[in-house]
Amino acid sequence: xTAKKKRTPQVQSDSWVVIAADPVMDAQTHGSxxxxxxxxxxSTDAGSLYMLSSGDVQLYEAKxxxxxxxxxxxxxxxxxxxxxxxxxxxxxxxxxxxxxxxxGIEGKFQPVNQVVMDEEFPACSRLLSCTRSLGSLHHVAxxxxxxxxxFHRYSEEKTLSWLKKKVERTVAALxxxxxxxGEGVKSTTYIRVxxxxxxxxxxxxxxxxxxxxxYISEDLSKALHKHxxxxxxxxxxxxxxxxxxxxxSDKPVEAGEDYxxxxxxxxxRKSAKKMTAAQxxxxxxxxxxxxxxxxxxxxxxxxxxx
Amino acid sequence: MDxxxxxxxxxxxxxxxxxxxxxxxxxxxxxxxxxxGRGPVLGPMVYGICFCPISRKEELKDLKVADxxxxxxxxxxxxxxxxxxxxxxxxxxxxxxxxxxxSNSMLQRTKYNLNALSHDTAIGLVxxxxxxxxxxxxxxxxxxxxxxxxxxxxxxxFPGIAVTVRPxxxxxxxxxxxxxxxxxxxxxxxxxxxRFGEDLGEVDADYGSGYPSDPKTKAWLLxxxxxxxxxxxLVRFSWSTAQTLMDSRGVTVHWDDDDDDEDGEKxxxxxxxxxxxxxxxxAAGGGSQSGSNQTHRFFSDRKLKSLxxx
Numbered sequence: 001x002t003a004k005k006k007r008t009p010q011v012q013s014d015s016w017v018v019i020a021a022d023p024v025m026d027a028q029t030h031g032s033x034x035x036x037x038x039x040x041x042x043s044t045d046a047g048s049l050y051m052l053s054s055g056d057v058q059l060y061e062a063k064x065x066x067x068x069x070x071x072x073x074x075x076x077x078x079x080x081x082x083x084x085x086x087x088x089x090x091x092x093x094x095x096x097x098x099x100x101x102x103x104g105i106e107g108k109f110q111p112v113n114q115v116v117m118d119e120e121f122p123a124c125s126r127l128l129s130c131t132r133s134l135g136s137l138h139h140v141a142x143x144x145x146x147x148x149x150x151f152h153r154y155s156e157e158k159t160l161s162w163l164k165k166k167v168e169r170t171v172a173a174l175x176x177x178x179x180x181x182g183e184g185v186k187s188t189t190y191i192r193v194x195x196x197x198x199x200x201x202x203x204x205x206x207x208x209x210x211x212x213x214x215y216i217s218e219d220l221s222k223a224l225h226k227h228x229x230x231x232x233x234x235x236x237x238x239x240x241x242x243x244x245x246x247x248x249s250d251k252p253v254e255a256g257e258d259y260x261x262x263x264x265x266x267x268x269r270k271s272a273k274k275m276t277a278a279q280x281x282x283x284x285x286x287x288x289x290x291x292x293x294x295x296x297x298x299x300x301x302x303x304x305x306x
Numbered sequence: 307m308d309x310x311x312x313x314x315x316x317x318x319x320x321x322x323x324x325x326x327x328x329x330x331x332x333x334x335x336x337x338x339x340x341x342x343g344r345g346p347v348l349g350p351m352v353y354g355i356c357f358c359p360i361s362r363k364e365e366l367k368d369l370k371v372a373d374x375x376x377x378x379x380x381x382x383x384x385x386x387x388x389x390x391x392x393x394x395x396x397x398x399x400x401x402x403x404x405x406x407x408x409s410n411s412m413l414q415r416t417k418y419n420l421n422a423l424s425h426d427t428a429i430g431l432v433x434x435x436x437x438x439x440x441x442x443x444x445x446x447x448x449x450x451x452x453x454x455x456x457x458x459x460x461x462x463x464f465p466g467i468a469v470t471v472r473p474x475x476x477x478x479x480x481x482x483x484x485x486x487x488x489x490x491x492x493x494x495x496x497x498x499x500x501r502f503g504e505d506l507g508e509v510d511a512d513y514g515s516g517y518p519s520d521p522k523t524k525a526w527l528l529x530x531x532x533x534x535x536x537x538x539x540l541v542r543f544s545w546s547t548a549q550t551l552m553d554s555r556g557v558t559v560h561w562d563d564d565d566d567d568e569d570g571e572k573x574x575x576x577x578x579x580x581x582x583x584x585x586x587x588x589a590a591g592g593g594s595q596s597g598s599n600q601t602h603r604f605f606s607d608r609k610l611k612s613l614x615x616x
Contacts (some may be wrong), residue, residue, distance in 0.1 A: 016616065036616060049613035063610045069562045078534055086610070179604070210602045 015079060017072050020087035024060060036062065037123040042098045043214050047121060050095070051087050056129035059092040092130040093140060094215040097159070099124070100141055101217070104154025109144045112137060112152050125147075159220070160227040163212060165229060170208035181207035206230055290292055308404070309492060313501050316350075317406045317539055322392065322492070323399035326438045330397055333359040336444035337435060338481035339428050342489035344420070345482035346516030347545040348523060349497040351408060353401040353424070354489030355431045356481055357440055362395050365479040372488060377478075389484055398488045399434055401427050402496060405435060407544045415563050421451050429463055435436045436464075444468045446482045447473040504538045506530070513540075518547040533557050 013208035024034055034053045051060040058186070063086045071083020096116055103115045118124045127133055134150075137143065139162040141152040174181060181203045205228055213221035225232075312320040337357040344351055358366065358592055369388050377385070387394055389570050403423065411418040428447065445464065449471050457471040472478055476486040496554060497516060502509055510529070514522025527548065530537060533556045605611070 038615070041612060044612075047614060049615065062613050063605070064613050065609050067609045069560055085613070207604070213606050214602050214605065304616050 015074065016085050017074065017079070017083065018085040018087060020060070021089070022086050023058070024051065034060075038121060039095055039124055040098065040118060040121050042094055042216055043218075045098075045217070050090070052123075052126055052130075056126045056170065059090050059095070059127065059130050060087045062087055090138075092127045092133045093136050093162075094132060095124070095127055096137070097140055097220075098217060100137075100152065100154040101220070104141075104156075107153065109142070109151035111149060115152070135160060143151070145155055153235040163216070163220075163224050164227060166212050167205065167208045167224070170211055171204045174204055174208060180209075200229070204222045223286070308494050309499070310577075312350075312402045312404075312473075312496060313499070313599060316404050316496070318404055319407045320400065320402045320404070321434070322402065324397050326397050326411070326440060327393060327395050329359055329395050330357060331439045331441065333361060333441060335441050336360050336363060336446065336481050337432065337440070337442055338475070338479055338483070338485040339431065339445065339447045339491055340476050340486035341424060341428075342486065342493040343497075343516075344424070345518075346523075347458040347518045347542050348405065348513055348516035348540055349404055349500065349529070349549045350493060351403045351424075352471065352489040352496070353403070353427045353431060354485040354487075354492070355400075355428075356389070356396065356397060356398045356484035357435055357437060357442070358396045358481065358487060360444060365392075365482065366484055368394070369484075370479075371480050372477070377487075382487050382491050382494075385487050389487065396484070397435075397440065398485070399431055400488055400492050401431055402482050402492060403427060404539070405538045409541075409543040417536040418471070425451075425459065426573040429460070430532060432464060442467050445470070446475050446479040447471045448482055448486070449473045460484060500540050502538050502540065506538060509538075517543065527551055528555075531555055 032054050034051055036049055036051050037232055038047045040046070040049050049062040052058070053060065065084040065086070067082070072079040072082055096112075099116045099118070100112075103110055113128060116124055116128055137152055138158075139156065140154050140159040143160070144151045144153075159281070201256065209221075209225060209228060209230060211222070309322070311322060335357050336359075336477075337355055339353070339355050341351060341353045343349055352592065369385065369392065371385055371389070375587040389531065408420070408423065411423050412420065432442070432445060442464075445467050447456065447460065447469065453471045454474060457469050460471065460552055470479075475482040477483065498511075500511070510526065512522060513526040514520040517521055518524070524547075527537070527541070528551065530541075536552045536556055537548060538541060543549070543552075600606075601611070
């Protein structure tokens, strides 16, 4: 457990604009109001805001739509921050998983309530009261029952196949919602004549993997990438020419060719066989006193000062 | 004067018109254009046209129409009545540009200045007369901006019509004087009987002339400044008088295009743009920031963020 205790300043605001499904606010069934809780975000390892419904039955994540230059008119008041909070249902297993993984290093079967503990985020034990939590642990851990007590041990193999199913479901959802997964921007108002069949399965898988990776650790994301047999996006090797077709991905685009080789000293420019008329006339220009183009890019050499 | 079509919705521009005298459809006509209420920070700007057969131009003089500024309000109203009664050969039309229209034009993202708005309104009114079948041969205009340029512009738009743009046209040509009377009467009426769309309770209607220099107008502007909304729609928000007061006494409001006229470098800095040069320097600050710190583009495209606290 981390010993450091970070205190985040509580910014007080009187109200928020929230979109949430009806059951979130359904306080009658379990007596208490739904509450915002700070829990460890499995992806960033830092605190994030979640919501537990009345009686801790259901877990929700809170996301904020936040853009510059927005404000709300709420009834007869103005709210300066134009944020829109979304409270959406979430599988508590994602948040339990990091604790299982951590204890899994010891390789022992342990009671889950001893595993899911966090000094920094004490509310994490409440995750176990969610209806889905205990029942779905078998997706990511091996179970043993001794007497009346259940013991669990993290299993990466199980976890990966569970995550794979999640990815597949996400792919299905992406297709259903017509979400653009390829590279580039697409206008939603632009109507295509042809139905879009040109998005290949790999684009969808990659996109869904990226989305699921928002809910798991980086290491697990890498393992899942391998498990899904997604080809690595590699920079082209020196020997083979870069493929003409660009890879579609959500990773930053890398330069296809290495232009730096032209800067090296042993690179000798071959004289062109034929020059155009324009090139010829340019070649005749008096170049005395002109700096070569490359000098503008190289760092200045400090010789005088030292 | 019946301004009820404008009063029904005084947030938009509105056109009022007389019937077209039959004689104007058959005989060659002249037309005068003038405006009222260009300078005030309050109320609408009104554009007026007046037209009659060229042959009966002189009869207007007999009505004693003169530059509206030399007349008292009562005299103007009486003259307008006379003009309206002369409907057998005099026609008129008005374009009432609400203060809201003026504000929105001048403050919109692609600025539409008062001169352009004035020109377009004048052109629209002349076109209206033509569309109604008035046999226009001569047009007289009081100038807005440089006279020769304006004259050129109008001549090109209306070939076959002799366009004369002159400063002080309203005292030179009776038909322009007539137009100026129509415009001025409408403007005064609109300001006097302004129906506030806002729920302000009992409004003190003593806002003076509406000109920024009028102390009464200034006092009124100070009194009716709402820190959030600024002013009722009677006020032209684009006037610097109104803007200065809102800047100093109202809540600061930031708009997306606030920096559009700020110089490029400053704007770029505010938007956190990276300098072009930074792309050339060797791996600044350890290089790759990619990986877990970057949110997936599904979220970043939709401007969705996880929350740390409320």
